[in-house]
């Protein structure tokens with residue numbers, strides 16, 4: 528059996544608009560995976576629930592507020608990431624307050640899942656595209 532690497536829990540959101548498009552953000556220069564298009568979110572801090580972490584990240588990154596009841600667990604990804612092992616929990620949300628602004632990302636873009644195949648995304652996100660397409 529392969530020895531498990533240190534698990535890195537990350538939460539992310541597929542914000543879905545009325546046309547079934549999903550908000551992606553571009554990781555800025557100077558960070559790991561720079562230039563790639565990702566789902567907004569980030570690392571779960573020690574002592575934080577996944578949902579609280581996601582609500583915090585969405586405020587910090589996009590200046591939007593999402594009620595916990597509007598976060599629907601949807602899919603996950605499991606992939607090696609450097610010397611750790613990423614466990615990415617993806618939630619779907621269709622309701623939030625505020626207009627998303629790129630406070631940390633270099634750009635935002637609304638994309639249909641079928642069109643995500645043509646965008647550079649982190650390798651862990653690839654299996655999530657088909658799952659999202661089936662769910663939306």
Ligand SMILES: Nc1nc2c([nH]c(=O)n2[C@H]2C[C@H](O)[C@@H](COP(=O)(O)OP(=O)(O)OP(=O)(O)O)O2)c(=O)[nH]1
Nearest residue numbers: 537539558559560565566567568569570649651652
């Ligand atoms: N938010 C988000 N992170 C993702 C996705 N796919 C993926 O591999 N990741 C990785 C990138 C990061 O290593 C980690 C998210 O943590 P973070 O966004 O808070 O990371 P960070 O830039 O602050 O820190 P670092 O990676 O530069 O060390 O998960 C995704 O779709 N959304």
